[in-house]
Each structure stands twice: as C-alpha cells, then as structure tokens.
Amino acid sequence: MKSTILFLCVACLAVSSSKALEQPNIILVFADDISARELPVYGSSVWTDPKGKNTDAPNYRAQTPVLDKMAKDGCWVTQCWGATVCSPSRAMMMTGRYAHRHKWWTNGDLGTVITDKNKRMPWPLYESSPLLIGHVAQQAGYGTFWAGKTQMKGSDLQKFGFDEGCFTPGEQGAPSNPHTDFVLKPVGSYSGPQINLNSGARVESSYGQFSWYWKPHVRLMNYPGAAPLSWWPNTPESKASFGVNTFGPDVELDFIFEYIDRQQAQKKPFFIYHTTHLGHGAHDWLSPGNSQSWTPTPKVHWDGKSYTRTDPNITGDKGIFEFNDSITEPGIHKHLEYIDYQIWLYQQKLEELGIADNTVLIFCADNGTSKYGKHSPDRQKGTHVPLIMYAPGMSKHGRQDIMVNLSDFYPTVADITGAEIPRDYEIDGESLWPYLMTNKSEHRKWVYSYRGPMQLIRGEQVMLDGNGAWWDVTSEPDDLISYREIKDWGKALEIQREEQEVLMRVIAPYDLHASAHDAPGTPPEEKKQKKKK
Template sequence: MKVKRSNIVRLTVNGIVCFFICVLSLKAQDKGPNIILIMADDLGMECIEAYGGTSYKTPHINKLAMQGIQFENCHAQPVCTPSRVQIMTGKYNVRNYTRFGELDRSQITFGNLLKNTGYKTAIAGKWQLGKEEDSPQHFGFDASCLWQQSRPRFDSLRHDTRFSNPVLQINNKVQHFTNGEFGPDIVSDFICDFIEENKNEQFFAYYPMLLAHYPFVPTPDSKDWDSKSMGSLINKGDPKYFADMVAYMDGIVGKIVAKVESLDLSENTIIIFTGDNGTEKLITSMLNGKDYPGGKTRTTDNGTHVPFVARWDGKIKPNTKSSDLIDFSDILPTICDIANADIPSEFVVDGTSFLPQLLAERGTSRKWIYSWYSPHGNLRVLKEFTRNKEYKLYSTGKFYNVKDDFYEKNPLPMAGLSEKERQVYKELKNALKIYKLARVEKK
C-alpha cells in the first residue's frame, strides 16, 4: 500500500507537534508553584489568636491557618540575624554564622537556588545582612525593596528610619520618603506589584516584615498617627502601640492574600507566614488565659517558639494542625522541594523537608532540633542545645523538662532520671555530638 507524500508530511508534522506537546506537558508538571514567604519581626506564637492568643486581633492570619495548616511546634533562633541566616541557608548557625548584621557572602541562599531553577525572585522588608550595595542580587534576588541594606538604622538626628517617612533602598537606590508614607505600606506594595508583574511567571517573594519590631509607634490606623513624624527618637518607643502594630501587620498579610486571590493564583501559590524570633521582652501577652512574657534573645520557649502557617489551595487540606517539630533549617529544603529546585550535592543542609506533612502525608518527623546561638559570634556567651518537644539538653550538661519547667529554673538531676528521660538524654547528647566539629571560625 502506497502512502501519499503529503500524508507522510502531515503525519510527521503531527508527530512533532505531539512530541512538543508532551514535552511541554512534562515541563508544566515539573514546574513548581509560586511561593510567598512572610516573616514577621519579633513575633512569638502567643500573639496569634489561632494559637490561643487573646491580646491582639489577627483575623487574616487566623483565616490563613483555617484555610491551610498550622504547625504547633516551630522554632526559630532567639534573635533577628541568627534566624535570618538560618532560614535563608538551611544551615545551623554553627556552620556559617559570623556576626550580627551579616550574612557571609560565601553562602548560598534559597534565593540563589530558586533563581537558578527559573523563578523570578524578590525580597522586601528588613535586610540587616551586610552593607554591600549588591547584597540582594548576590544572594539571588532579582528585585529588592529594603530597609537597613547599606544605610544604618538611624538618620543623622537619630530618628529610626523604618516606619513613618522611611529611608529605603529600592533595587539598591536609596530613597527618602517625606510625604507621610509608612514603611510597611511601601514594602508590601512592592511585594504586591511584584506578584502582579510576574503573575504569568514562576515567582518567589520573600517578605521579612518591618512589623512588629520596636520602636513601638502609631500606625496609620492609630488615632494619634502623625504623618509628619520623621521617625521615633526613642529607641523602643511606647509598648502601648504594640497592639496597633500587630493589627496592622495582620492587615498587610490580608492584603497580600487578597492580591493573590484577585489574580486567580491561589491554586498555584503557597503562602507561608512565620515569625523570626520571640516577642520583645517589654511585651507581656495573654495566651490561653495566662500571662505570657516576650522572650526575645532568650533560649527559653518564649524566645524561639514562633507561629508557622501555610495555605496552598487544592494541595494543603484546610483546617489542619501538625504537632511535628520543625525549625528554620527545614524551610530551605522544604521550599526547594516545593519548587522542584535541585540542591547541589556538595551543599550541606541541616534541615529536613516537611513538604509531605504540608500535603497530609506521613513524612519524616524530626526527633530533635539543634541550636547554636551566639548573636555576636562570641563563644564565651554561646548557648548550644538540642531539644525535642518536651526536653532540652544544653552543651553544658543541663537537662530540662521544658514542658513542666518553662523558665528552665530546675535542671533535672541525673540520679533521678526515669528510664524514658535517660533515653531522651542519650538521644539529645548524641545529637550534640553531630555538631561538635562543625564550627568553622570566620575572621
């Protein structure tokens, strides 16, 4: 049987078309979703109503938790820079922490890894990780709108420059705002604009918020907001404004969620909310009917226990809670897992992906987490520990039941340990040994 040449050509063209359709289909399957990571500044889990907090109104974050998953046992480092280094690199501070306000430029971040995968990347909010002009781009971000990038926290008259009439760097260009602008509005607008501009692309938006860090000041929703203020002259401001700042922060979360929904991106976007460390020590909140003091800078639970909620329509089952233990080293591998981003084999990651738990699968539950905490890199004031949900062991040998002894006032005597406690002690001591030789001193 003879086949006409025209039919052969037609069949060949159809085959090529089918081939490319299949290839594109496979690529579409491999293509990860958009990722938005929001990290509040100085906000422990007790500030969120969904966690049992009753001092502040957080309806948008509550809704995010109801529409997705809420992790009950997420821990950060006790203060700003250590947490930021850990969340961005997936490594415990013992491996790569240098000093406060710096991220070693030899490090690779989730920005680098997602950019290399084809994501459009942006960072907006608080930087405080090195004063080089090209820092955001060096660490993988195409676009940036940052406070405290290459400029200090204060202006020449000692006004704090992050809130009213702020000083920001937008794509590395310093801009002084003097028309009554509010810093959190500018940076959240930047995030929303980035989402809009990249609605047809894969994007990763990292938003380390300015709120609700001190100075505690009025927001544009406060009765005594002053649009002419050039920033607080009082280092920590007035704690009476903390509630206003938390409410405004929550509203910004709602604003970003609304932007995603308005662009019909909810099923292709995972939105994550967390906090970088415990609440400022000046603040005492109510949690489940009891006083809960802020513990920023402390290694007790009120210094490290932070909220972590995530929503991904059609993927994460609504109104889910997980009691699994996670920490900030887990976020990079989880984001890379979500994005189908390769992590180079030579790249050391201390964290474990919890993507299975996000998707209501079993996953690998962590038996312990580790912390190496020295904000200024001074080993004389180092606090190093491993812990599970109930017990904590410091490298000094002090062993606590943190569930019963919240303030860690009463170390458990070795002679009085139960069989279960002896087993936990052994596991945590072995975990400490893993990092005994991990510290590489930086000059």
C-alpha cells in the same frame, strides 16, 4: 544528602496529594521579634503589653482573624524554632544551615574572614553558603523579590539570589537617605548617644538607625530603569506624597504587588521573601519620649469579612506631632494586627489575579518578642516562633504537633519549586513539603538552635536550654514556657534519660564556636587588651 532524598521522595509521594500544584508561587512573610505566644491561635495564657511586660489583659491581645482562618484552612505548627535573635535566624533561613557551617553565631558574634585587602570582616553568607534560598528559586526559573529588613551585615545585597528588592531602611551601612530626617545619627559609636535629626534632640540610650516605619528610609534594588541601588521616592508623584504619613510596610507591599503584576504579565512564577520589620521596636520619632518602642501603625478595622484602613493624618514636625485620631496606640499587638491586614491584602491580590489556587503562603518570625524572648537562652523563650502555612491541596489542616526549624524552609522551597540541591551541598534543614502534601505523619525527632557558644535542643521528651538546664516537655504549660525542670535524672523516666543521651550526641558535631569560629583558614582575632589605668 537529606534534602535530595526528600526531593526524590516527594516526587513519588505527590501522587497521593489531593491536588497537584504546577510551579506554585511562594510568599514567605518573615516577621521580626514575635514569639508564638503573641498569636491567639497558640492559646497562651499570657502575652506582651506595650511596655514589654507579661499580661493577660484582653485589650492587649492581638486580634488576627485572617491568620486564625489561615491556620484553620491551612495549618499551624506548635513548635517552630529559630535562633534567639535576628542575624543567626536569618542566616538559618537563607542557607538551610546551622551556625557551625555559616558561622553567624549571634548578633555581634559573626564569624569573620580576611579579605584580599587584609581586612577582617563578617563572612558573607553567599561565601559560606554559595547556594542561598533565593538562588534555589532562581535555579527553578522563578522571579525573586526581597522586601523589608535585610540584617546582612557587611554583605552585597545583590549576591543573595534576588532579582529585585525594596529595603527598609536599606542595607546596613547604606549612605544617608536624602528624603528623610527620621534618623538617629551616632554622636560617637553606633551604640550610644544619638542625635535625632528631625528634632535636633540628643537621645542618650539607643543605637544608630534610619526609620523603617514612619517617613521611612527606602532603597530599591534593580528597579527597572533605575540604578542597581536607588532611593525611593523616585517619581514626581511619590516625592510629592512622601512624608510623615508614609508608612514603610505599605511601601514594601506596594512594590511587592507591582513585581507580582509584572511576573504575572510574563506568566512566570515568583518567590516573595518579605522580611517585614513589623514586630520590631524602633525609636519613635512621632513621640520621642517613647524612645525604643513598638511604634503606632495606621488604623485598620475588620468587619467580619474584610479590612478597611484609615489613612493617617499626622501633622507637625521637629519632634512635635499631632495624630488626629488617625493612628493606633503603641504596642506589639497593633503590629500583629497590621500583619494580619497585610496577609489579607496578599490574599485579595492573589484572588484578583486568579492565582490563589497556585500560591503557597507562609507566615513565621525570626525570634522571640523583645523584652521577653529576644536574646534569651532560657528554655525556648528566644527560639519559639509562630508558623502558619497555607498551600492549595495540602493534606494537613489545623494544629500540627510537630517540630520545625527555620533551616527547613530552604529544602522546602527547593521541593516546591522543583529545584534540585546538589548531592554534595550539605544542609541541615529537612523539607516540610512531603509532610504537608502527603500522608506522612512525622517531620522531625528534635529541633536545634544556638546563641553564640550556647546550644539549645528539644526532643519529644526533654529540652536542653542555653543555660545548660534540662526541662520536661511531655506536656505544654498554659503560658507555653513554664516547663518542669529536671534536676534529678534518677527520678526521670527511662525514655527521657534515653532521649537526653541521643540529644547530646546530636549536638556534639555542632559545638564548634570555640574551635572553628570563623571562615576556614582565618586566623583567630587577637583580643584587645584593656589598658590598665
């Protein structure tokens, strides 16, 4: 099997690495709805403004000095692909597999299984893929912590291989949080008119949600001394300070750092899977008129060496708030700047504990930016995400013109931790570790993705998008998307025609949406017939 072979290869090739690592800690920061073009290091001529439009306005360009330096000291990958939307990308990351195996085709199109109670439900990833990325790290003796967004519909979060967790807003289907009224409660269905429980106002166009930013819904998993799933705030001190000025991403990082401290006290390595919501739009309870937007964040300031953060000073209630110049304007650029601040906090924590030289730090995202790429099968708008990595002793630095798929992180974590994936356990990812740590010059010849029945694939010469269009990718356009469409293959280069044939053969075994949509043995779902009036 690919991953096992790579595992054996890296054991031999590691001798050529400039610095061997001993059970390195791993921090994987997995952001939400952020296209590669939003990060300055990618050099795009356009990015996204607060309304979701293309812009080249400098004031809407995120400033990310920490990630920029991490890309230089470590490396950044020009072509990293996820799926076109959240659930299948997260499934790809956690399983190391494509949808033809795990059956999570796209949001709202998840393969199903019939339960013992004869109920049809989404097929949980721990059933389709019983050895998940958390299990891989646990198998190698790592402590594992999952923070942030889950997006694991119909699943038991305690079966994913994570010892502890801090979830915002908690798993889908979690009961109402007794600590926050920043909630949109459906009037009828999940997607439709809602009631803002803080203001009492009716919201006509949104979907049911708890706040994951301000005054957040927070649930802890397996916190020491507490029930397996328990609410936060959970102490007299945290209850006294909790309120509208509490910012969910801060809470996540507090619990991550507490967990890291406990692991270090026991001298045990850790794997942090930080699936932050930052990058994702949300209902703005602070300014309800903004509806679904990139909500403001606390203000942070970079002085050239370090960050300082301004404590939020929001006052008011019932949908009427004053910000007192203590939070930012809305916009995805501000979310990216807060991510940059949190990456800096990670680095400071690692230095403080003396483990920076034995910790791998990875930043990437699940799919394209909302209103630009999210859900889109057009070219690689939905699939092209940022990837910046740092590992002490790595042989590669700066720009890396390679192709990477989110499924590659599964075998990469196995290689880093020293876990061995069973030979008969099939995966689709290919480990990045040999490329990062040796003189290996290539990683992949192609990168693949999907959106429901649509298939997307990119090679070194040509790309097929989900609409069935082919594109010439031999040169990179300034905006990272305006490739030349190939309409007449008779005028294409011979090498492009040859690669097209190869890529069509590659994707053929993955084309199972129509023939094997659900778990094996699950009868097809009967389509509901609309009643004629």
